[in-house]
Amino acid sequence: MSLKGKDLLTLKDWSSEEIFQVLELAEKLKKENKEGTFHPLLKGKTLGMIFQKASTRTRISFEVAMWQLGGYALFLNPQDLQMGRGEPIKDTARVLARYLEGIMIRTFSHSEVEELAHYADIPVVNGLTDTYHPCQALADVLTIREHKGDFKGLKVAYLGDGNNVAHSLILACAKVGINVSAACPTGYEPDEEVVNWALKNRLVPDSEITVTSSPQEALNNADVVYTDVWASMGQEGEHKERLEIFKPFQLNQSLLKQAKSDAIVLHCLPAHREEEITDEVIEGPQSAVMDQAENRLHAQKAVLALVMG
Numbered sequence: 001m002s003l004k005g006k007d008l009l010t011l012k013d014w015s016s017e018e019i020f021q022v023l024e025l026a027e028k029l030k031k032e033n034k035e036g037t038f039h040p041l042l043k044g045k046t047l048g049m050i051f052q053k054a055s056t057r058t059r060i061s062f063e064v065a066m067w068q069l070g071g072y073a074l075f076l077n078p079q080d081l082q083m084g085r086g087e088p089i090k091d092t093a094r095v096l097a098r099y100l101e102g103i104m105i106r107t108f109s110h111s112e113v114e115e116l117a118h119y120a121d122i123p124v125v126n127g128l129t130d131t132y133h134p135c136q137a138l139a140d141v142l143t144i145r146e147h148k149g150d151f152k153g154l155k156v157a158y159l160g161d162g163n164n165v166a167h168s169l170i171l172a173c174a175k176v177g178i179n180v181s182a183a184c185p186t187g188y189e190p191d192e193e194v195v196n197w198a199l200k201n202r203l204v205p206d207s208e209i210t211v212t213s214s215p216q217e218a219l220n221n222a223d224v225v226y227t228d229v230w231a232s233m234g235q236e237g238e239h240k241e242r243l244e245i246f247k248p249f250q251l252n253q254s255l256l257k258q259a260k261s262d263a264i265v266l267h268c269l270p271a272h273r274e275e276e277i278t279d280e281v282i283e284g285p286q287s288a289v290m291d292q293a294e295n296r297l298h299a300q301k302a303v304l305a306l307v308m309g
Contacts, residue, residue: 003306008125010111011171016203019138025234026142026295026302033068033298040070041305043099044299049127050076052107053233057269057296058127058135065301071308074100093119102308108234123307130164131191131232132168135218136268137168138299141176143292144224147264152273155179157222157259159215159249160276161242162190165228170209173244179208181220185245214251219258226266226275227251229288243275251277256286262294264288 003018011019029304030041047066051059059075068079074121074248077104096103105113106127126134143153148154156173158166163186166273170190173180182190189211212218219225230246231239254267265277265287273279282289 005123006307006308007123008134008303008307009113009117010126011093011134011168011175012197012201013051014134014175016175016177019172020142022138022299022302022306023145023297026138026298027146029301029305030295030298032204035153038068038070038097038262041309042066042069042071042101045071046098046099046202046215047071047073047102047104047304047308048076048096049073050078050081050103050105051127052078053103053113053128055106055127057293058104058106058120061297061300062127062304063277065297065304067292069301071101071304071307089115090119092116094121096120097122102304119189125303125307130232133165133168133268134171135296135300135303136165137172138303139292139295140266140268141172141227142295142299143266143288144178144264146291146295148223151176153179154223155181155221156226157218158182158222158249159218159225159227159255160184160229160246161188161230161232162211163228163232163249166190167194169226170198174202174207174209177202177204177207179224181208181210181212183212183215183249185249186213188245199290215255216258219255222259222263224266225251225256225259225263228268229270246276250275251281253278253280253284256281262286266292269293 063073093116104124104125104127108130110129110131113126113129156178170180228243267289271277
């Protein structure tokens with residue numbers, strides 16, 4: 001099926017078939033990349049990248065992806081754009097659509113991404129908002145498939161804050177048929193609307209999507225254990241308070257033993273070692289964190305090739 005021109009704002013908007021199409025192309029491009037083969041699928045095309053949040057993996061992986069696809073990635077700092085001085089998003093969107101073939105934006109408010117996509121008649125890709133992180137979730141399920149093969153019967157345990165990463169992970173798992181259990185402190189659970197939407201739109205009707213306050217319960221029989229920082233960008237003022245609240249949710253070797261012996265460990269990075277995850281675990285034999293980080297490149301390359309090609 002053709003995905004040309006389609007926005008990627010949240011995985012709610014992409015069908016299971018479309019997500020599997022991304023995964024299959026990502027696997028193909030990754031394999032050929034390792035063999036030294038690159039395809040100029042986006043030759044002569046330009047991706048504009050708007051960053052209102054700091055980035056390591058998102059910026060570099062998107063830039064490299066465009067280069068490997070034969071295109072060009074243009075870094076756009078909001079302070080260098082007129083939108084940083086008050087130009088309406090709708091004006092910026094329509095002007096950029098006359099110059100570019102695609103836009104990637106990494107920002108705070110999800111409504112800004114929705115407005116940008118509404119007015120731009122070129123594909124808009126959400127590189128991260130406070131609510132969703134779809135590109136990360138695609139890399140997550142790509143990594144799980146590489147390490148575990150078939151998704152059937154798998155269980156992912158997520159530990160920590162019910163944030164944008166948790167939201168997109170839940171949606172991705174629902175779309176590909178993975179069971180997911182999120183363990184979060186009371187008051188820090190994923191958005192109830194996201195959980196309910198995932199339950200109503202599961203690929204596998206009897207797959208489980210649960211939220212608990214017990215890390216041990218979440219990790220029981222888990223094939224994948226996932227964690228993220230306890231205070232995301234913009235929440236720095238809550239960091240000290242969150243350290244105390246989230247202490248029981250630290251992914252350490254003792255807690256990891258609650259999962260299956262062959263469970264893999266994921267973390268979207270950057271990691272605050274000895275806070276949400278110990279150095280022993282992230283550097284341990286079960287860690288697939290660096291594979292996961294690499295797969296941002298391959299998953300996003302597939303997305304760009306499909307929506308901009």
